[in-house]
Amino acid sequence: MSFFEYALIGFFVGIITTAPVGPVNIMAIQHAVHGGFRQGVFVGLGAVVADTIFAAAAIFGISAVTNFIEGQFDLIEIVGGALLIIFGIKIWNTHPHLTRNGNPREHGFLADATAAFFMAITNPGAVLAFVAIFGGLGDYRPQTGDHFGALVMVAGVTAGATTWWVLVSASVSHFKSRIDDLWLDRANHIAGFLLVVFGALIYLKLALEAAGVGLIT
Template sequence: MTFLEYAVIGFFIGIITTAPVGPVNIMAIQHAVRSGFRHGVFVGLGAVVADTLYATAAIFGVSAVTRFIEGQFDLIEIVGGALLIIFGLKIWNSHPHLNGGDDGKEHGFWGDATAAFFMAITNPGTILAFIAIFGSLGDWRPDHDNYFGSLMMVAGVTAGACSWWVFISATVTHFRSRIDDAWLDRANHIAGAILMIFGGLIYLKLAYDLIR
C-alpha cells in the first residue's frame, strides 16, 4: 500500500474514534452553542492531542507485538472485531445529555482545550479503541518496520479528528437553535453502527479466508 492510502485509512479511523458523543463532544458542542465556532474547535483540538498520542502508542505498539506473533493475525482480528462490536453497542446504547456536566464558567480557549485534553487522555476506552482498530486492520496496517507508513497513518488520524471537530463546530454553530439530546442520540447511533459494521466486516473477511 502507498503512504497516501495509509493516511486515508488513518483519516477515517480518526473520524470514527472521535465522532462518538462523549464528554469532550458534549463540551465542544456546549461551547460552540454558547461562544461560536472557534471555541468549539479549540475544545476539540485539546482532545486531538490526546488522540494523536494514543494513536502513536497503539500503532507502534501493535507493530512491535506483531514481530513476535506473526502467525497470530487471525486471532488479533477476531479479538479486534469483537471489541469493535462491543464498543459500537456501548456507544449505540449510551444517551448523552447536552445540559449538565458544565458549571457554566468560561475558562478561555486554552483552558478549555487543556480540560478537553485531560478528559480524553484519562479515558482508557480511547487507547483500547485504537488498539482494537489497528490490531484488526491486517494487511491494511503498515509492516512493523514501515515507520513512515505508520507515521502517515497517525497523521491521517490527526487530520480526521481535526476535520471532525471543524465539522461538528460549524454544524452546531449553524444549527445551534436545533441541537438537542435527540440529535446527540442520532449521532451516537450512526457512530455505533459504523463501528459494529467495521467489526462485522472483519468476521466476513475471516470467513471468506476460511472457505477460499
Template structure:
C-alpha cells in the same frame, strides 16, 4: 553515517497516509465529530488525540516488525471484536440517552484541552479494540514500506511520526471547522445529532458482534 539519514520522502507520504486514515467515517470518527460539535475545538482535539495515539501505536508495532501483534489479533480476533463491539454499543446507548450539553463559552471562560482529557483514553480504547482497523493498518504500513524505502529504525519512527502528524492535522482542521459553526446549533439539534451518532455507534458495535456470532455458527 548516511544510514542514519532518513528517507526524505517518508514525511510527505506519511502525512498523506495519516490524513487518509483519519478521514473515513467509522465509529471512532463519529464519536470524535460528536465531541467537537458538543464541546468545541478542544473537545474534538481530545477525542482525536486518543484515536491518533491508537493508530500510532499500531503503526509502530507494524513498522518494528512485531508480527506477533498481528498474529495475536488474528488469533483472538473474535474476543477482541466482541469486546470492542460491546464497548461501541455501550458508548452509543449512553450517548443516545444522555441529555445534550452544548458547551459554549458564554460565561467568559475558555475551555482547555485538560477539560476533556478523559475523552483521550476512550477513543484510544475504541481504536485498539477494532481488529479490522488494526489488521488494516498493518496492511497499509506494509504497502507504504514497499512504496517508500523504509530500512532503519529511524525511518520507521519518522514514518510513524508523519502518519500521526497527518492524522492530527486532519482532526485539528476538522475540529476548527466545526468550532467555527457550532454556535448555530441549539440543544434540540444537538439532541438529534447525539441520537444519530449514538445509533451509528451502536450499529457499528452490533455489526461487529453479529459477525462473530455468524462466523461461529458456520463452524
C-alpha cells in the same frame, strides 16, 4: 499499499473514534452553542492531541509486538472485531444529555483545550478502541518496520479527528437552536453502527480468507 491509502484509512479511523458522543463531545458542543465556532474547535483540538497519542501508541505498539506474534494475527483480528462490535453496541445505547442552562465559564481557549485533553487522555476505552481497530486492520496497516507508513496513518487519524471537530463546531454554531438530545442520540447511533460494521467486516475478511477467497490489497 500506498501512503495515500494509509492516510485515508487513518482519516476514517480518526472520524469513527471521535464521533461517539461522550464528555468531550458534549463539552465541545456546549462551548460551540454558547461561545461560537472557535471555542468548540479549541475544545476538540485538546482531544485531538490525546487521540494522536493513542493512535501512535497503538500502531507503533502493534508494529513492535508483531515481531513476536506473527502467527497470531487472526486472534488479534478476532478479539479486535469483538471489541469493536461491543463498543458499537454500547455507544448506540448511550443517551448523552446537552445542558443549556448558563454559559461555560470563560477559561480561555488554551484552558478549554487542556481540559478536553485530560478528559480524553484519562479515558481507558479510547486506547482500547484504537488498539482494536489497528489490530483488526491486518494487511491494511503498515508492515513491521514501515515507520514512515505508520506516521502517515497516525497523521491521517489526526486529520480525521480535527476535521470532525471543525465540522461539528461549525454545524453547532450555525444550527445551535436545533441541537438537542435527540440529535446527540442520532450521532451516537451513526457512530455505533459504523463501529459494528467495521467489526463485522473484520469477520467477513477472516471468513473469506478461511474459504480461500482473500481480499484485494
